[in-house]
Amino acid sequence: MHVVFRESHGLDQSDLPQDLGQTPADLVVLSFSDSDLGAFAAGWHRAEGGLPSLRLANLVALKHPLSVDTYAEQTLAGAKAVLVRLIGGESYWPYGLATLQDMARKRQIALAVLPADGQPDPRLDALSTLPHSTLRRLQHLCDTGGAVAAQAALAQLSLAAGLYAGPAKGAKTVPEAGFYRPHTGVIPPPPETSDKPRAIVTFYRSYLTAADTDPVDALITALDARGFDAVGLFAPSLKGDTAPWIAQQIARLDPAVIVNATAFSAQRGPDEPSVLGASDCPVVQVA
Secondary structure (H helix, E strand, O other): OOOOOOOOOOOOOOOOOOOOOOOOOOEEEEEOOHHHHHHHHHHHHHOOOOOOOEEEEEHHHHOOHHHHHHHHHHOHHHOOEEEEEEOOOHHHOHHHHHHHHHHHHHHOOEEEEEEOOOOOOHHHHHHOOOOHHHHHHHHHHHHHOOHHHHHHHHHHHHHHOOOOOOOOOOOOOOOOOEEEEOOOEEEOOOOOOOOOOEEEEEEEHHHHHOOOOHHHHHHHHHHHHOOOEEEEEEEOOOOHHHHHHHHHHHHHHOOOEEEEOOOOOOOOEOOEOOHHHHOOOOEEEOO
């Protein structure tokens, strides 16, 4: 049968079938969240060849039953393991889950269907083919977020399918607030003194959990190249419960400059000083 797919430029393309054109791979990860997919992509690249082949797809493109059938035939049929993250439960992708579960049981595919809202969902567990303990481990890593945890989740998924996967080195948990370096990830607090002028790049924790730190990495690298001892400082916000810790760390490190990438969230109120003012240094705001 020859199927013609229409091209859509509308705001909502979910009613039209789409052909993603992906070739098969050992591992497949599906999610409604681009942040999820970005973290898994970063985790796979971080392994530097230590993981099986991978395909990623946003479930928005697989809402139409014909899209599901085509993707199942072209891509999922060649997979050894599939991980699906769902917000809202089975009702948000019923046809896809039914198709995937049937295929997984017939072809002995390791299938993990996980809730993405942090809440347990026994129905999704029942749709999966992996043991409960493996599902909980995968869910914990996915909920943690970030490239290291995503790499560890892909390694766990690979092992569950009988495929080789190298270990994921580095911290697999992301604290509420902390320090960061490119290519290393979360690091311990730097020492107070440095033989170079200190630069701090403040950014949102969500950038780290989504593995979306390329601009931050570029800033830190550029500052290093210009003679600074640069480090990233991340937090959910520059307000709230982490604000005192941020102010304490800035005062302790006494930077020569702060580059702020948190969209002016340091402003607490007309009578409340910014936490970035804990050190008397220039603060440069970036988009």
